Amino acid sequence: MINLKGYFSKSEIMLWSFSTILVLISFLVFDRSNGLILCASLIGVTYLIFNAKGNPAGQVLVIIFSMLYGAISYRFSYFGEMITYLGMTTPMGVLALISWLRNPYNGNRAEVRVNSISMIETVFMSVLALIVTIIFYFILQAFHTANIIPSTLSVTTSFMAVYLTFRRSPFYAIAYSANDIVLIILWIMASMTDTRYISVVVCFAVFLINDIYSFFSWQKMRKRQAF
Numbered sequence: 659m660i661n662l663k664g665y666f667s668k669s670e671i672m673l674w675s676f677s678t679i680l681v682l683i684s685f686l687v688f689d690r691s692n693g694l695i696l697c698a699s700l701i702g703v704t705y706l707i708f709n710a711k712g713n714p715a716g717q718v719l720v721i722i723f724s725m726l727y728g729a730i731s732y733r734f735s736y737f738g739e740m741i742t743y744l745g746m747t748t749p750m751g752v753l754a755l756i757s758w759l760r761n762p763y764n765g766n767r768a769e770v771r772v773n774s775i776s777m778i779e780t781v782f783m784s785v786l787a788l789i790v791t792i793i794f795y796f797i798l799q800a801f802h803t804a805n806i807i808p809s810t811l812s813v814t815t816s817f818m819a820v821y822l823t824f825r826r827s828p829f830y831a832i833a834y835s836a837n838d839i840v841l842i843i844l845w846i847m848a849s850m851t852d853t854r855y856i857s858v859v860v861c862f863a864v865f866l867i868n869d870i871y872s873f874f875s876w877q878k879m880r881k882r883q884a885f
Contacts, residue, residue, distance in 0.1 A: 681700060681864060687857075688857045689856075689857045694730055695861070701722055702727075709823075713770075720754075725748060735804050736809060741794070741797065742813050747816060747820055754820065758826065771826065772883055773827055786821070805847050808847070818833040830876075831870070832869075
């Protein structure tokens with residue numbers, strides 16, 4: 659447990675507050691009925707601010723968010739999202755949590771030690787991502803997944819994001835940003851059928867802003883930890 663008083667900077671508190679308010683407004687305007695979406699969105703913006711600090715508590719919230727988002731995806735027949743988050747992001751979130759807890763910075767379990775991956779490992783990750791993408795494409799096709807191309811791209815970006823998170827690389831946030839863009843497109847398509855899903859579009863737009871912030875936050879962490 660950490661003492662939250664003074665833990666977050668003013669800019670981080672403002673970012674979290676802005677994100678939360680935007681999620682609430684979009685829910686009240688476009689939905690008002692699907693409490694699961696609201697709950698997942700609020701957990702999402704909260705785990706992002708903890709992840710930006712390199713705090714393992716963020717990974718606990720990632721696991722909860724993944725299960726809720728999997729249920730939301732199932733309702734709209736986005737089986738790719740459901741399988742990705744329940745079958746990949748959730749278990750990888752557990753592995754990332756273990757990795758972060760085992761690699762604290764200077765014994766401080768509220769901050770993970772930032773890691774860098776080699777070019778060889780980057781190639782290895784890319785090959786794995788390609789294999790996962792091909793396998794999932796045929797799985798999603800078998801399930802008659804809606805909007806299969808962006809759904810498959812979501813699998814690719816999600817895999818790279820969870821892999822880099824597990825390896826404690828700042829570039830996990832870039833991979834998640836790419837995933838956010840794919841998901842914004844995916845849920846815009848869904849909102850054309852049901853306007854309630856506009857709140858999910860807003861949710862991932864907020865995620866995009868937070869993930870960009872997380873990347874720069876981790877870069878600062880890496881420079882500070884290097885001294």
